[in-house]
Amino acid sequence: MTLVKICGVNDAVGFDAAAAAGADLVGFVFYPPSPRAVTPESAATLSARLAGGPQRVGLFVDPEDALLEAVLAALPLDLIQLHGEETPARAAAIRARFGRPVMKALGVAEPADLARLAEYASAVDRFLLDAKPPPGASLPGGNAAAFDWGLLAGQAIPRPWLLAGGLTPETVGAALRRTGAPGVDVSSGVERARGVKDPALIQAFVTAARA
Numbered sequence: 001m002t003l004v005k006i007c008g009v010n011d012a013v014g015f016d017a018a019a020a021a022g023a024d025l026v027g028f029v030f031y032p033p034s035p036r037a038v039t040p041e042s043a044a045t046l047s048a049r050l051a052g053g054p055q056r057v058g059l060f061v062d063p064e065d066a067l068l069e070a071v072l073a074a075l076p077l078d079l080i081q082l083h084g085e086e087t088p089a090r091a092a093a094i095r096a097r098f099g100r101p102v103m104k105a106l107g108v109a110e111p112a113d114l115a116r117l118a119e120y121a122s123a124v125d126r127f128l129l130d131a132k133p134p135p136g137a138s139l140p141g142g143n144a145a146a147f148d149w150g151l152l153a154g155q156a157i158p159r160p161w162l163l164a165g166g167l168t169p170e171t172v173g174a175a176l177r178r179t180g181a182p183g184v185d186v187s188s189g190v191e192r193a194r195g196v197k198d199p200a201l202i203q204a205f206v207t208a209a210r211a
Contacts, residue, residue: 146166172208
């Protein structure tokens with residue numbers, strides 16, 4: 001069954017909707033420039049709304065250890081997502097120090113970008129293949145932009161992975177058929193306004209992905 005991650009959850013409405021729709025993972029963004037950012041305390045409050053349910057993912061952009069420590073002290077993340085310029089060595093160090101699986105996001109725009117998968121394969125547990133930010137974008141992800149899925153044709157991904165970038169309830173089915181991705185990640189595609197999740201869109205996305 002296709003794994004579904006709802007990222008950028010920052011309020012009770014979004015969290016409850018993701019859980020009710022049967023999402024496998026929910027993402028909390030610990031990157032203040034993002035309109036979807038949460039504090040460790042607010043993320044812990046949201047997570048406490050439900051025992052069990054989706055796995056909790058923390059999204060970080062080139063984090064210092066102090067931030068990771070503060071977040072993990074507040075809530076027990078199941079997965080650490082690195083969405084910055086973290087090197088393989090840094091990713092491996094985070095995984096070793098904090099004892100959590102690590103998912104590395106890689107921006108894709110051309111075939112050369114996929115060559116980086118081999119560099120990270122031994123350092124991380126999962127990959128998130130996302131569109132490279134468009135020119136002038138202030139965020140490393142969540143920009144409602146897709147990349148050319150044809151770049152993945154014949155590409156062996158050395159770890160479990162999720163497809164991200166511009167996915168919506170209307171496009172996720174085609175994306176899965178085209179890429180064979182074992183999982184998908186969505187943020188802006190299930191929002192009614194920037195940073196505001198829409199329960200109906202979340203349900204529609206999960207339904208479409210699983211269909």
